[in-house]
Amino acid sequence: MTTPLAKPIPIPDADSRPYWDGANQDRFMFQRCRACGAAQFYSRSLCSHCRASDLAWEQARGTGTVASFTVVNRPPLAAFAADTPYVIALVDLDEGIRFLCNVTGCPPQAVRIGLPVKVIFESRAGSDQKIPQVRPA
Ligand SMILES: [Zn+2]
Helix, strand or coil, rough: CCCCCCCCCCCCCCCCCCHHHHHHEEEEEEEEEEECCCCCCCCCCCCCCCCCCCCEEEECCEEEEEEEEEECCCCHHHHHHHHEEEEEEEEECCCCEEEEECCCCCCHHHHCCCCCCEEEEEEECCCCCEEEEEEEE
């Protein structure tokens, strides 16, 4: 049961369990296809490039750059009101995968496209599940 002031918590499924379990160990995990070598994120049961099902999990170094971002001033949920203004960004990790996250640890006006960032793992109240986010490197 969540309260209106609780931030949402991911619910891992069979495809995403290794990703979320990795986050709990401060590891950013992603899939690489053993057939064609492509890296992919988010996790799926098939390779998005060649449709092979032979996928392996790898740990990303956790470094990358901001590809795009927006500043949120009006929170989508009351639980995020205290965080505004905050940044939602598309981040390109060095392994060639892109993920959506918050940029933390700096004021929104310090964020720019191309900003080098490092993955961190946010703990949320009421849950043991950590959430991958980034901060300036
Ligand atoms: Zn493939």
